[in-house]
Amino acid sequence: MTISSESIDLHAVKSALKKEQNKILWRQIMTNGSLFVGFVIIAFLILVALFGPLLMKHDPNTMDVLKRFAAPSADHWFGTDNLGRDVLARVIYGTRISMGIGVAVAIIASMSGLIVGIYSSYYKWLDHLLMRLSDGIMAFPGLLLALALMAALGGQASNVVIAVSIVATPYIARVVRSEALALKEQTFVEATRALGASDSRIIWQHIAPNTLSSLIVQATFIFAEAIIVEAALSFLGAGIPPPAPSWGNILSDGKTYIYKAWWMTFFPGMTITLAIIGLNLFGDGLRDLLDPHVSKAKK
Amino acid sequence: MPGHETATHTLLEVKGVKKYFPVRGALGTTVQEVKAVNDVSFQLKRGETFGIVGESGCGKSTLGRTILRLTEPTAGQAIFEGTDVFSMDPTALQTLRQDMQMVFQDPYSSLNPRKRIGAILEEPLNIHNIGTPRERTEKVLKILNTVGLQTDHYYRYPHEFSGGQRQRIGIARALMMDPKLIVCDEPVSALDVSIQSQIINLLKKLQRELRLTYLFIAHDISVVRYISDRVGVMYLGQMVEQAPTDAMFANPRHPYTHALLSSVPEPKLHAKRERIVLRGELPSPLNPPSGCVFHTRCPMAKPECKKMVPVNKELSAGHFVSCHLY
Amino acid sequence: MDNEPILKVDKLKTSFKTERGKVTAVDGVSFDLLKGEILGIVGESGCGKSATAQSILRLYDEKQAIHEGEIWFEGKELLSLRPPEMDKVRGNDISMIFQDPLSSLNPVFTIGNQIAEAILIHKSISKREAYARVLELLRLTGIPAPEKRINEYPHELSGGMRQRVMIAMALACESKIMIADEPTTALDVTIQAQIMSMIVELNQKLDMGVILITHDLGVVAEVCTRVVVMYLGQVVEEADVENLFTRPLHPYTQGLMKSIPQLDCDRSKPLLVIEGTVPSLHQIPEGCRFATRCPFADDLCRSKMPPLEQYAPGQRARCWHAETISKKGEAIRAWT
Numbered sequence: 030m031t032i033s034s035e036s037i038d039l040h041a042v043k044s045a046l047k048k049e050q051n052k053i054l055w056r057q058i059m060t061n062g063s064l065f066v067g068f069v070i071i072a073f074l075i076l077v078a079l080f081g082p083l084l085m086k087h088d089p090n091t092m093d094v095l096k097r098f099a100a101p102s103a104d105h106w107f108g109t110d111n112l113g114r115d116v117l118a119r120v121i122y123g124t125r126i127s128m129g130i131g132v133a134v135a136i137i138a139s140m141s142g143l144i145v146g147i148y149s150s151y152y153k154w155l156d157h158l159l160m161r162l163s164d165g166i167m168a169f170p171g172l173l174l175a176l177a178l179m180a181a182l183g184g185q186a187s188n189v190v191i192a193v194s195i196v197a198t199p200y201i202a203r204v205v206r207s208e209a210l211a212l213k214e215q216t217f218v219e220a221t222r223a224l225g226a227s228d229s230r231i232i233w234q235h236i237a238p239n240t241l242s243s244l245i246v247q248a249t250f251i252f253a254e255a256i257i258v259e260a261a262l263s264f265l266g267a268g269i270p271p272p273a274p275s276w277g278n279i280l281s282d283g284k285t286y287i288y289k290a291w292w293m294t295f296f297p298g299m300t301i302t303l304a305i306i307g308l309n310l311f312g313d314g315l316r317d318l319l320d321p322h323v324s325k326a327k328k
Numbered sequence: 329m330p331g332h333e334t335a336t337h338t339l340l341e342v343k344g345v346k347k348y349f350p351v352r353g354a355l356g357t358t359v360q361e362v363k364a365v366n367d368v369s370f371q372l373k374r375g376e377t378f379g380i381v382g383e384s385g386c387g388k389s390t391l392g393r394t395i396l397r398l399t400e401p402t403a404g405q406a407i408f409e410g411t412d413v414f415s416m417d418p419t420a421l422q423t424l425r426q427d428m429q430m431v432f433q434d435p436y437s438s439l440n441p442r443k444r445i446g447a448i449l450e451e452p453l454n455i456h457n458i459g460t461p462r463e464r465t466e467k468v469l470k471i472l473n474t475v476g477l478q479t480d481h482y483y484r485y486p487h488e489f490s491g492g493q494r495q496r497i498g499i500a501r502a503l504m505m506d507p508k509l510i511v512c513d514e515p516v517s518a519l520d521v522s523i524q525s526q527i528i529n530l531l532k533k534l535q536r537e538l539r540l541t542y543l544f545i546a547h548d549i550s551v552v553r554y555i556s557d558r559v560g561v562m563y564l565g566q567m568v569e570q571a572p573t574d575a576m577f578a579n580p581r582h583p584y585t586h587a588l589l590s591s592v593p594e595p596k597l598h599a600k601r602e603r604i605v606l607r608g609e610l611p612s613p614l615n616p617p618s619g620c621v622f623h624t625r626c627p628m629a630k631p632e633c634k635k636m637v638p639v640n641k642e643l644s645a646g647h648f649v650s651c652h653l654y
Numbered sequence: 655m656d657n658e659p660i661l662k663v664d665k666l667k668t669s670f671k672t673e674r675g676k677v678t679a680v681d682g683v684s685f686d687l688l689k690g691e692i693l694g695i696v697g698e699s700g701c702g703k704s705a706t707a708q709s710i711l712r713l714y715d716e717k718q719a720i721h722e723g724e725i726w727f728e729g730k731e732l733l734s735l736r737p738p739e740m741d742k743v744r745g746n747d748i749s750m751i752f753q754d755p756l757s758s759l760n761p762v763f764t765i766g767n768q769i770a771e772a773i774l775i776h777k778s779i780s781k782r783e784a785y786a787r788v789l790e791l792l793r794l795t796g797i798p799a800p801e802k803r804i805n806e807y808p809h810e811l812s813g814g815m816r817q818r819v820m821i822a823m824a825l826a827c828e829s830k831i832m833i834a835d836e837p838t839t840a841l842d843v844t845i846q847a848q849i850m851s852m853i854v855e856l857n858q859k860l861d862m863g864v865i866l867i868t869h870d871l872g873v874v875a876e877v878c879t880r881v882v883v884m885y886l887g888q889v890v891e892e893a894d895v896e897n898l899f900t901r902p903l904h905p906y907t908q909g910l911m912k913s914i915p916q917l918d919c920d921r922s923k924p925l926l927v928i929e930g931t932v933p934s935l936h937q938i939p940e941g942c943r944f945a946t947r948c949p950f951a952d953d954l955c956r957s958k959m960p961p962l963e964q965y966a967p968g969q970r971a972r973c974w975h976a977e978t979i980s981k982k983g984e985a986i987r988a989w990t
Binding site: 039043047215216220222224226227230239 | 396398422423425426429430432433434437438439440441442443451452455456465469479480482483484498501505
């Protein structure tokens with residue numbers, strides 16, 4: 030048993046096995062309807078957010094007073110609004126803003142939720158402290174709390190992200206905490222302690238990775254929620270300051286003219302709906318994909 | 329033969345170990361205590377297997393965990409090669425972990441489902457900074473081989489293995505740091521009968537080849553008898569009898585041991601022994617009986633059994649019993 | 655004792671639809687339960703013994719499980735009964751007790767309530783009569799102070815007590831057959847001894863047939879009159895308990911018996927090992943299903959499935975070489 034031949038064997042084995050495991054994973058992904066459709070929708074929206082503005086003929090802020098309230102036409106696919114701005118261009122730029130906020134909130138809330146959740150599950154005194162704090166935050170209806178925070182912080186995109194993340198964190202923390210509590214009782218955690226592992230090693234290398242599947246699924250739903258909350262905040266005038274074309278702002282502009290210019294609310298509304306459907310489908314599909322993988326570990 | 333030279337050297341001496349679990353009342357104060365392990369003493373010699381049997385609630389699993397300090401002891405000492413494990417500071421304890429390892433009962437939850445086998449097995453070496461990365465990988469491959477698994481298992485996940493194979497991985501993990509003592513906590517109970525013999529044979533083989541010492545905790549009396557050099561019987565947190573295996577089974581002294589051995593169903597015909605039926609139910613460990621813990625169910629109970637705790641006496645070489653009959 | 659079978663299972667096949675294809679957990683199992691006997695069904699996980707029991711009582715959701723074959727009980731073919739008719743049989747004529755009594759009992763109802771329910775579902779008698787019967791049953795199953803226990807909840811009882819309650823429920827309607835699925839696996843050995851002796855007593859006193867499902871050959875030796883050994887969904891041996899232990903025909907049975915450490919075995923000899931593992935039900939091998947692990951297997955075994963043949967009076971085995979293996983006593987040594 031020479032050293033070098035073992036290492037060579039190992040690499041070949043590794044790549045062969047990885048290929049095999051990837052094939053299985055690919056098959057699981059391809060047969061998962063919700064995941065596929067959800068992914069297509071979100072990918073589409075992301076592409077729109079990234080490249081849409083480059084392909085736009087019209088500028089979202091250019092006001093053409095002569096062409097106010099123009100119905101959808103060849104030149105203006107989504108029509109124009111009360112100030113003659115092209116609704117399509119506004120919706121597309123809005124995608125960038127709203128999706129951007131959604132992603133930012135999902136990421137920030139996930140990270141803070143993960144930390145809060147994991148440490149709560151591991152240290153009892155911390156658990157009492159953090160969970161009471163979370164209870165406090167969750168006691169407020171999300172939108173009202175976000176509104177209050179925005180009033181305190183001031184109307185800016187970055188503050189929207191902060192406010193919504195604060196509202197969303199407890200939900201993720203809860204999910205992570207309950208997974209982590211169950212994991213903590215698993216024999217492999219005790220076994221790792223018996224090996225001499227430190228608390229932080231156990232927390233970050235053993236417990237946290239096993240909470241990721243639930244976390245990711247929850248994060249996609251938070252993404253969807255963030256879009257809705259941002260839209261609501263902007264709609265109420267407490268979110269992204271106009272004239273920035275966030276979906277909420279566009280809806281807000283259109284609310285007075287629903288009968289006169291239905292396209293001003295219809296198209297942003299449909300886009301929001303599409304985004305939420307896509308995210309929910311993706312989240313559902315992801316949950317189905319990740320759960321059976323974990324449950325295969327059980328008998 | 330390799331084992332015999334060190335056979336008389338005491339590796340572990342357990343003295344008066346107690347582990348009580350507090351039951352908290354409404355305001356967080358301790359209202360009662362579950363006396364899971366209640367004054368247990370025994371000695372374990374290098375290279376031997378000490379089996380511990382008992383029924384549910386006897387405290388044998390808790391005893392194993394307490395000795396390894398996976399749970400903090402309430403009282404007593406566990407002297408491992410001259411040093412008391414219970415009074416070590418965290419750093420010394422961490423180093424000691426390399427010498428005392430555990431094999432767990434449930435093969436399905438004892439391995440992290442998200443880690444590959446290679447990573448799981450290298451972890452102990454990583455934690456204690458043993459060897460270079462290459463040396464660690466080699467050691468893993470060597471140990472995989474020793475427990476009867478193959479090289480390509482290095483990159484697989486636990487869910488790809490059967491119960492018996494997972495248990496082998498658990499044993500491999502315990503072997504990674506070349507421990508002296510391995511506590512086996514019901515290592516074959518969760519496995520199918522036809523696989524149990526594979527694992528038992530493996531454990532015996534490893535003991536011979538690597539000069540291991542086992543504390544073998546199980547409820548299956550036939551298995552414990554087969555693998556152990558000495559056996560201890562536990563009831564409600566106490567060790568009521570301990571003896572060399574052959575002596576214990578040929579001549580059980582304690583009434584509980586007698587009853588226990590007579591209840592084991594044997595896979596052969598006309599094995600009808602006098603079955604000793606115990607009256608009553610197992611008392612709660614929250615409130616163990618006074619005097620001898622077994623007196624409430626003992627067919628030979630005398631008045632003094634209720635009042636006085638029996639002294640642990642050595643009846644013949646290495647055969648200890650705690651009972652007023654002697 | 656009559657030689658009339660009170661239950662006749664004929665070529666029972668139970669398959670499940672899973673995401674990885676169709677899985678046949680019980681594949682052509684046939685056996686009879688004679689009046690007053692205790693029949694043991696032995697095997698390890700995946701052999702289909704529990705699935706067989708659940709199929710007899712049709713406990714599976716029949717959108718997921720497909721049954722084939724016939725099960726005859728008192729002139730009725732159970733698999734073709736309509737659900738309401740099957741409901742009348744379940745718990746009434748044929749009852750079942752399970753492995754884990756804690757999860758089989760409803761935690762929010764008293765045990766008296768649950769046993770009474772078992773009676774009232776099938777018999778139209780008054781509540782008072784039902785409760786009187788409950789007390790009688792508790793006494794029959796050896797539960798001390800039944801008047802007190804009748805109002806207790808499952809969590810207030812020990813494991814052994816709970817299993818007695820389960821048995822009381824099973825006896826509530828004076829069933830003709832009781833199916834016990836690993837009834838003592840979760841219990842301590844001293845309690846196991848009590849429960850098993852109670853089951854034997856009830857079998858004799860009430861002339862109730864018992865199908866005992868277990869993986870423990872010790873229990874089988876002590877309690878059963880006849881035994882069926884299963885492996886990977888099939889019956890591989892069937893015999894009287896005497897013959898099974900003196901002259902097991904099938905290599906699997908022999909291997910099982912030899913690999914269990916017994917209380918008087920030689921501690922210095924290594925245990926016999928049946929190499930390999932049970933194949934997955936998704937990948938059933940060609941030919942004899944035990945060939946992958948059998949020391950006597952040859953090409954015939956690996957290519958053709960042996961039928962269940964009678965090689966001795968009252969003893970059948972599914973093995974091409976059963977006769978030669980049992981004739982040559984030394985062939986057993988091939989195992990070591």
